Amino acid sequence: MKKFLLLVPIFAAMIFLTGCGSDDTIKVGAIKYLNVTEDELNEALLKSGKFTDNRKYVLYENLNTMTAALLAGQIDELSTYRTVALYLTVNHPEHQWEISAPVMSNVFCCAMRAEDFELKKEFDAAIKQMVKDGTLTKILKHYLDESVRGVEPSAVELPTIYGAPTLKIGVTGDLPLLDYIQPDGIPAGFNTAMLAEISRIIGKNFVLVQIESSARDIALTSKQVDVIFWAVEPEDDILPDNFDTPDGMILTEPYFTDGAVYVKIVK
Secondary structure, eight states: OOEEESSOOHHHHHHHHTTOOOSSOEEEEEEOOSSOOHHHHHHHHHHTTSSOTTEEEEEESSHHHHHHHHHTTSSSEEEEEHHHHHHHHHHOTTSEEEEOOOOOEEEEEEEEEGGGHHHHHHHHHHHHHHHHHTHHHHHHHHHHHHHHTTOOOOOOOOOOOTTSOEEEEEEOSOBTTTBEEOTTSOEESHHHHHHHHHHHHHTOEEEEEEOOGGGHHHHHHTTSOSEEEEEEEOOOSSSOTTTTOOTTEEEOOOOEEEEEEEEEEEO
């Protein structure tokens, strides 16, 4: 069974931390998961035999609190994706950063309620079209170029299609470059630009609704939003089968692939 992750891939940091020669507890930051508590997570990793007892995961509600903890020295490192690592390092030049090589790749999709299968098919067709014609590659290059230059991820105005139905899309701001909330509260980044294109292709209006990463499943099932963003991690036998896998959710075709990396500040 695949494990559907909220944001930060655990396995990446686990690989890099196993075998470190420190007697002190190494605290690893991660975003909260749905069906597993912090204690259950650490216990499962320890029982797997691939995670030593001086490594401990500390879970956070969002990227901002996790980054603040890293900068304050409350945790020793965090695991995230290359795009997020790039954003962190460029926006905190006062520190020297160490970023691992990618140890695996996760794919990113849109998620919706199982009952909305027809909507999934519309999204699938739009994503396939944008992959084929190079639109997604062009959008990604734009945001990567912005990040390298230290420019805040830009916002894109969503189309207004008069008389068309409106869908609510959940955004968190916890995946800079992809999912980002500007200081003035405006959603921005790759995902918003992609949504603008999907809106034009399928002929539906989108309204962006800010939600917490750890509450995305609730926002979806309660119909607070109609679509959320999701990432899929490779299968493994380390974590419980019900780990972070909400019932009644379907995933679109993947629209992006990113490598999981391990990030820390060099002292």
